[in-house]
Amino acid sequence: MSAALVAELLILGLMYGLLYGVLAMGLTIVFGVMKVVNVAHGDFVIVGSYLSYWAYVLAGLNPILSLLLTIPFGFLLGAATYLGLVRRVQNSPELMSLLLTFGISTLIGGLLLFLYSPTQRAIPIALGSFSYGTLSLPVNISVAAVYAVAVAVALRFFFYRTFWGKAIRAVIDNRTSAILVGINPDTVSLLTFGIGIAIASSVGSIIMLLQSVSPLSGPDFTLISFVIVVLGGLGNPPGALVGGVVLGVVESLASLVVNAAMTPAIGFLIMVAVLVIRPQGIMGRRGGD
Amino acid sequence: MLKDLLFEKRKLSRYIVPWAVALALLVLAPYFVSPSLRSFLLFLLMWIALSQSFNMFTGLTGYVNFGFVAFYGLGGYGMTISLLHFNIPIYLALIIGGLLSSAFAFLVSWPTLRLRGAYFAIAMLSLAQALFVIFDNWNLVNSATGYTFPVVYYDPTLEYYYMLAVAAFTVICLYLLMNSRVGLALKAIKQDEETAVSIGINATFYKALAFAISAFFAGIAGGVTTWTITIIDPPSAFDTTITLTSISMSMLGGLGTLSGPVIGALILYSIEHYFGLTLPYLHLIVFGIIIVVVVLVIPQGIIGEITSKLKIRDGGGG
Numbered sequence: 009m010s011a012a013l014v015a016e017l018l019i020l021g022l023m024y025g026l027l028y029g030v031l032a033m034g035l036t037i038v039f040g041v042m043k044v045v046n047v048a049h050g051d052f053v054i055v056g057s058y059l060s061y062w063a064y065v066l067a068g069l070n071p072i073l074s075l076l077l078t079i080p081f082g083f084l085l086g087a088a089t090y091l092g093l094v095r096r097v098q099n100s101p102e103l104m105s106l107l108l109t110f111g112i113s114t115l116i117g118g119l120l121l122f123l124y125s126p127t128q129r130a131i132p133i134a135l136g137s138f139s140y141g142t143l144s145l146p147v148n149i150s151v152a153a154v155y156a157v158a159v160a161v162a163l164r165f166f167f168y169r170t171f172w173g174k175a176i177r178a179v180i181d182n183r184t185s186a187i188l189v190g191i192n193p194d195t196v197s198l199l200t201f202g203i204g205i206a207i208a209s210s211v212g213s214i215i216m217l218l219q220s221v222s223p224l225s226g227p228d229f230t231l232i233s234f235v236i237v238v239l240g241g242l243g244n245p246p247g248a249l250v251g252g253v254v255l256g257v258v259e260s261l262a263s264l265v266v267n268a269a270m271t272p273a274i275g276f277l278i279m280v281a282v283l284v285i286r287p288q289g290i291m292g293r294r295g296g297d
Numbered sequence: 298m299l300k301d302l303l304f305e306k307r308k309l310s311r312y313i314v315p316w317a318v319a320l321a322l323l324v325l326a327p328y329f330v331s332p333s334l335r336s337f338l339l340f341l342l343m344w345i346a347l348s349q350s351f352n353m354f355t356g357l358t359g360y361v362n363f364g365f366v367a368f369y370g371l372g373g374y375g376m377t378i379s380l381l382h383f384n385i386p387i388y389l390a391l392i393i394g395g396l397l398s399s400a401f402a403f404l405v406s407w408p409t410l411r412l413r414g415a416y417f418a419i420a421m422l423s424l425a426q427a428l429f430v431i432f433d434n435w436n437l438v439n440s441a442t443g444y445t446f447p448v449v450y451y452d453p454t455l456e457y458y459y460m461l462a463v464a465a466f467t468v469i470c471l472y473l474l475m476n477s478r479v480g481l482a483l484k485a486i487k488q489d490e491e492t493a494v495s496i497g498i499n500a501t502f503y504k505a506l507a508f509a510i511s512a513f514f515a516g517i518a519g520g521v522t523t524w525t526i527t528i529i530d531p532p533s534a535f536d537t538t539i540t541l542t543s544i545s546m547s548m549l550g551g552l553g554t555l556s557g558p559v560i561g562a563l564i565l566y567s568i569e570h571y572f573g574l575t576l577p578y579l580h581l582i583v584f585g586i587i588i589v590v591v592v593l594v595i596p597q598g599i600i601g602e603i604t605s606k607l608k609i610r611d612g613g614g615g
Contacts, residue, residue, distance in 0.1 A: 045415040047363075096593055102414040104592055106361055107548065111588030114541055118581030227537065231426060234419045272430050276423040283416060284408050 012142040014261075019145060021260025022253055023153035027211065029252020030156040031229065032236035033163065033245045034207030040180035040243025041200040042098050044105040048113035050229030052205045056082055056212025057221045058120060061129045064216075071131055071216045072151070078209040086205025090198050098197065113226060120223035130220035148217040155214050159207065160249060167245070176200055180243050231272070235279045241289030250290060316468070323461055327454050337570060339457045339525065342464040344566050346518040347539065348546040348558035349467035353474060354511035355544075356553035358504055359487040360414065364421030365515065365543055367428050370534030372398040372516020373523035374432070377444050380524075387450070391459070391520040398516025399509045406505040422537075429535035443530025446523075456525045463521055467514045472555055474510070483507055487553075538581075542569075545584040548591045551598025560599055 035049045056078040063069035063077060093112065097105040135147035167173040172195075178186040179196045187193055211229075215221065236255055240247025258278065259271045266274065282289065323342070327335055351365050376394030379385040385393065409420050433441050474480050482503045485493040494500050523529045542565070550561025565587070569580040595602050 039415075045419070047418075093589065093593065100596075101359075103359055103361060104596060106415055106418055107544070108589060108592040110363075110541075110544070111585050111592060113585075114545075114581060114588060115585030118578055118583075118585050121578040122582055227422075231419075231423055235423065238416065238419075267434055269434055270430055272423075273427040276420075276427040279423060280408050280420060283412055283420065287412075287416075 010142075014264075016143055016145065017260045017264065018257060019143075020149060021257035023149045023156075023256070024260070025253035025256020026156040026160070026249070027149075027152045027214065027252075028232050028236060028256060029240075029249040030159045031208060031211045032233040032240070032248040032252055033160070034204035034211075035233045036237045036240065036243055036248045037176065037180070037200050037245055038204040039237070040245075041176060041183075042094070042105075042197050043102065044094060044098065045102070045109065046204065047106060047109040047230060048116060048226070049204070049208055049233050050231070051113045051116040051226035052082065052085070052208040053212040053215065053229045054120065054221055054223060054226045055085070055116060056209025057216055057225075058124065058129070058212075059209065060213040060216050061131060061221075064131050071133070071213050072155075074213050075155075075210055078213045079206050082206035082209030083202040085209070086202040087198055089205065090201035094201060095194070095197070113230070117223050117226055124223065126222050126224060128220040128222045131216045133217065135217070152214045152217060155210075159210070163245065172196070172199055228272075232275065235275045237289075238279050239282055239289055244289065247289055254290065320465060324458075327457055332453070335453070335457055339453075339460050340570075341562060341566050342457075342460045343518055343522050344542065344546060344562040345559050346460070346464040346467045347515060347543045348550070348562045349464070349471055350511045350514040350518065351540075351543040352547045352552060352554075352558045353467070353471055353514070354507045356547060356558075357474065357480065357483040357487065357507055360410075360504070361418040361544075362421050362508075362511075363418045363540060364423070364425035365540040366535055366537060367421070367425040368398045368402060368512040368515035369519035369522075369539055370425075370428065370432070370531075371401055371512075372519035373529050373534050374438060375516065376520030377446075377523055377529050378438065380450070381444055381446070387459075387524065391517050391524075394520035395513040395516040398519070399513040402509045402512035403505060406501075406508050410501060410504045410508065425535055425537065425540070429531050432535065433531040439530075441531060443528065443533075446527035450524065451527065453525075456521065459521045460518075460525070463514065463518050467518075468555070468559070470510065470514065474507070475555065479503060479506065541584065545588055548598055549587055551601030551604075554598065554600040554604065557598050557600035 031049075031053065035046060038044055038046050038049075059078050059081060060069075060071045060074040063074040064071065069077075089112065093108060094105070097108050135151070137144045137146050138150065165173075167177050175186065175191045175196050176199065178189070178191055179193055179200075183193060186196075208229075212221075232255075236248055236251040238251075239254055240249070240251030255275065255278065259274055262271060262274050323338065326338055330338070347369065350368070351362065354360065355362050372391075372394035374394070375397035376387075376390045379390035379393045380387060405424060409417055409424070412420055432438055474483075482493070482498050482500075485496075485498055486500050486503060490500055519534070523534075526533075546561035546565050547558040548561070549557075549565060550559065551557030565580075565584065568583055572579045572583070591598060597605060
């Protein structure tokens with residue numbers, strides 16, 4: 009076990025952590041604004057993946073360029089899903105929104121399976137690796153990490169320097185007060201859901217640089233997002249990033265000790281530990297509602 | 298002691314007739330139906346058993362168990378290992394599977410049942426996934442290869458009657474639960490857990506109890522199914538589609554009702570059976586649409602809406 013290997017694992021963990029952390033941000037803002045747990049989050053990722061896949065196969069479009077497609081498409085899809093379905097269960101018991109998004113998840117998975125069969129799809133672009141002295145890092149995950157950072161910076165700008173971004177933060181912070189100062193919660197919810205799904209689909213495009221996907225891969229991404237959201241605190245976007253990095257690094261280093269296939273079990277253990285010891289997450293606020 | 302559990306006797310006579318007739322027909326079925334229809338009935342009974350087990354916990358407490366398949370899989374493995382490794386007779390092996398599942402439920406109930414709705418659902422989903430990964434890599438249970446049953450255990454008629462017995466017991470047990478003090482406590486917890494706790498109901502105990510009972514029956518159903526299909530491996534034992542289907546069936550029929558999951562299972566399994574033969578995966582789309590439509594339009598399910606609109610009872614408590 010060399011220092012170079014450990015350093016590589018740390019950086020890889022960091023990079024994956026950033027990517028999944030950004031994905032989790034999409035999930036956490038939806039919960040923060042609407043108190044809706046979107047079980048279909050990972051399936052929207054796969055929708056973006058398939059969009060990029062077909063853009064590549066049919067038009068030779070590079071997955072990074074396909075972001076120009078998946079981001080607006082994701083936003084519109086999210087907005088439509090909100091308007092048509094999610095809006096009606098916003099004020100119902102949590103159980104209902106949980107089951108509704110679960111139904112949506114099943115629907116998306118079933119549709120994709122029906123249309124495209126369970127075959128794994130991959131975009132065969134090999135990007136090689138960088139070398140820094142004794143360190144060697146794959147280009148694809150580096151690109152993904154750069155993308156993640158770009159999204160995080162863009163979101164920070166959006167949430168702190170634009171009206172609607174601040175409105176979203178206000179609703180997450182205290183919905184009633186936000187309404188009292190004249191913010192339309194419905195518009196905020198619409199925007200938030202759209203952004204959340206746009207993030208998910210865009211990550212789906214980037215994922216095609218790293219792995220293959222199938223219609224059944226959705227829940228895996230949902231689970232990762234959830235573990236991260238729990239780690240970082242529900243409704244806490246910076247927390248999601250931090251949680252993502254923590255999870256990424258821990259799982260990466262854990263692969264030194266444990267069979268790589270067992271890492272989902274580690275994610276679960278971490279999540280249960282956090283839920284029992286500090287339910288509000290690493291950066292969460294007190295209890296919540 | 299049984300009287301302590303039942304706090305009020307219902308007019309069983311009128312209500313029990315349809316159930317008794319259905320049971321009688323099912324008992325006699327193997328004598329006058331074709332093997333393929335009997336097989337259809339067997340799997341229908343399996344789904345009835347699974348949906349009712351799911352209903353026993355989620356329907357009565359309001360906590361959504363997204364990791365439900367874990368109980369099914371553990372029961373299947375428990376039964377298989379008892380049977381194949383230790384030569385324990387089938388009826389006992391099934392019970393062991395169910396108890397294994399129950400013990401697991403009890404064990405994880407401590408960290409998970411203190412979680413609120415969404416957290417609990419996701420925690421259970423992760424748990425089922427974790428179990429899949431563990432079993433897939435664990436040599437003690439044959440990891441990814443799993444087990445295959447030797448031909449000597451093949452007995453379709455016996456398998457049918459076992460499944461019928463399991464399904465019947467889940468219905469009876471749910472009836473008893475709903476009409477007992479336990480059911481009353483669970484109802485209070487479902488409506489408003491904080492208030493229930495504040496008036497002295499030990500929510501943790503009752504939730505864990507319902508959880509363990511649900512696991513027990515799911516485990517036994519898993520065991521009988523494994524016996525019927527003669528093979529078990531991690532992907533089939535911890536298949537999330539099983540959770541999904543159980544949820545769809547209970548929701549369609551009505552979570553928290555007695556006959557709901559039975560009706561839901563009947564409708565959806567018939568659809569799956571028909572479409573599965575002609576267009577694979579279409580049934581998944583149908584299930585997804587059904588869940589969405591049920592949540593938005595008839596959240597209490599078919600039986601739930603009927604009983605609340607017509608103000609009749611279908612066997613549930615109070």
